[in-house]
Amino acid sequence: MGKDLIATVVALLIIAGTVLAMPSPADTTLDSLTFDLCINAPSRENYPDAKSVTLYGEKTIILRPDGNYTITWHTIQKVLTFSGKKALSNVKYGYDSDYEAIEITRARSITPAGDSIFNVSVVESLQINDITPPGLSKAGIYASLKQRVVTLPGVDDSSIVEISGTIYNTDKPEKPFGDIEFLAVEAPVIFYRLTIVVPEGEKLVFASANGAPEPIIEGNRYIWTVEDYPGIIPEPQGPLGRNLLPCVYYTTTRSWNLAADYIQKRFMPKALPTEEITTKAGEITGKFEGREAVDTLTSWVARNIKMIDLELGDAGFVPNDAATILKNSYADTRDRCVLLAALLNAKGFEPKFALLPPRNALVDENVPVLAQFSRMVVVIETSSDGRLWLWTE
Known part of the structure; x- marks a missing residue:
């Protein structure tokens, strides 16, 4: 038929x-x-x-x-x-x-x-x-x-x-x-x-x-x-x-390098630490430095910023600025990472943004389309612990 x-x-x-x-x-x-x-x-x-x-x-x-x-x-x-x-x-x-x-x-x-x-x-x-x-x-x-x-x-x-x-x-x-x-x-x-x-x-x-x-x-x-x-x-x-x-x-998009540049150029300016962000980073970490400060900031964002369950890209790839996210106390995966990156910047770290696919999802490396990813993490390089992948959810 x-x-x-x-x-x-x-x-x-x-x-x-x-x-x-x-x-x-x-x-x-x-x-x-x-x-x-x-x-x-x-x-x-x-x-x-x-x-x-x-x-x-x-x-x-x-x-x-x-x-x-x-x-x-x-x-x-x-x-x-x-x-x-x-x-x-x-x-x-x-x-x-x-x-x-x-x-x-x-x-x-x-x-x-x-x-x-x-x-x-x-x-x-x-x-x-x-x-x-x-x-x-x-x-x-x-x-x-x-x-x-x-x-x-x-x-x-x-x-x-x-x-x-x-x-x-x-x-x-x-x-x-x-x-x-x-x-x-x-x-x-x-x-x-x-x-x-x-x-x-x-x-x-x-x-x-x-x-x-x-x-x-x-x-x-x-x-x-x-x-x-x-x-x-x-x-x-x-x-x-x-x-x-x-x-x-x-x-x-012709290459993964261009896709990565697209993300970093739109996210990094939103993660610059304002005076408010710098003050908050100091309040959260107290006397902690190094890895302890990183873990404290990551845990604070995970506990105190309400998670809005949107997949990466649902609300576009132009995130909100860190000060707005801190004020609202809620965020999707991309905005949580922006706030964490701003707090890390305030403590002297140099965070980058990385994308993750859904669990068990296959990624076609020949097609650099951002729709293959559903979540974001923050990545930093440390002298003592090497590369750290920071998960805010």
Whole structure:
């Protein structure tokens, strides 16, 4: 059944051309692609272990010469179970409102109502809201992190959910271009296409992982296509998704040295000791010097600065300054390290910043993309104990 549906999707894409790249505003009329996908959609018997199945998906990421970017997506997914219904009837998209904006261009549920008849329920403006993610409501310096929540009406255990939208930057991005894009997750996929477009003359550094195909390269366009992916059954404490699922690592950063310079240049100025920081460092360490002073400062940050559980890069790679972090008494992994580095600077040490991947995560050394890392540590060199890696969590 999957191959027949793939053939239908490909044929309709050829007919529709580029129209599908920017879906029309949400309405109750089904275009030829969506109608045919609904008619031929698989049932739970075809995928007995899946909660849902992606019938069609497309994502396009465009980087422009001035560093601005747009991300557009269009997905059509079939609900197979009650759990799938819960997941697809309330969908969240994360973005940073300091430098990004998001538009939902189509959001609707399509439910069978007879032979070749479908009820189409369109999302209204009141069913699209922005929320602050849990854990950040009282952390004002991270309040720009938002989730656009789309609540779809009329979804039942046999519905099809169609959503399209665009994210674009409104200010200079606070992170270098690059990420890890999943071509599929747990759910089966009939057809999915990822396109990344970079400026003329720019080279995209990339790697296809875990069975992801090599891209078709058309000038400055890189195109990955997945067809008839069977899905997986998640296991408790199983491998990380990036170690298991088909995905693409990509960046325009040419080397790890450039990536390291990017971090140090943005973090070191924020860790310069002010008078307030110098006074605090003296209060914390008292008579301790050397290794004892280092351990005391590290323990103090870990105990007294509330941890905000954001992965490295979630709030960008432009940290807050040490004085602000000290005043607020809360911080994510990058800001904790900035405060510790400032305190160490005040005591005469020369701290640097280093990045760590998630536990058991594989790192592709050929693609210098910062998205491979989730945590930060501070590193210092000492005459007595050599190199010390200081963990603030």
